[in-house]
Amino acid sequence: MNILSAGQHEAEATAAAGRVLQLPNDADPAEADLAGVTRIELHFPKFTDGRAYSQAFLLRRRLGFTGDIRATGDVLIDQLVQMQRTGFTSAVLKEGKDVAEAQRQFDRFADFYQGDAVQPAPHFVRAEA
Template identity: 60%
Template sequence: MKTLARIRLLGADDNDADAVAPVLALPNDADPLAYAAEIAGAARVELHFPSFTDGRAYSQAYLVRRRLGFKADLRATGEVLVDQLLQMERMGFSSAVLCTDVALADAQRQLERFPAFYQGDLIREAPYREA
């Protein structure tokens, strides 16, 4: 199977030390299409998950990657839990800042649990075929 670049997992300290500019942090109720020019010039776009049950940032990620063609770092922030990581990766997030009570080893195990999917997503076309 072709090796896939996985979502990069960060703790809060790692995020603080990961300085790039410019960074655009969008509120989770913002329309990314209204920020197209700012997104095009950003080195990183951060989308916020205010709670586990609020998934609007998934829709924002889709728009940022597919409609706006953003290729740089798309980062998930806020209440990022282990259960969300695979879906975040499939929706185009390239990095995620884990909640303080989430162990990095647990998050990594979750990513290794499902190495591939048959359905297409923002990373792979459908249907999935081993190369």
């Protein structure tokens, strides 16, 4: 997962204009026109609002979106692993959070027994292969 500071995100925003879709939390991803879109930004207004997790999963698994799904808003470090598992590929950390500390989360939780949006096969199937 690509972890960005707010400053890095703002710098990228101007370079990717026209190919980015900002999807509101109450929008149905199935109704969005994804033609030509390379990045979809899903916003977390509060860390307790998890609608963007469902949107990311739908975009990745059911709609087959292969571009960047980016988490913005109230993004905390302890949410990053679950974000990756539901289909996010990048996240913009809340102001004041350390990118290096965020990366350590992925070192702590390197593999999972269950399948997810990124790796649909459960661990026992992967182990047999």
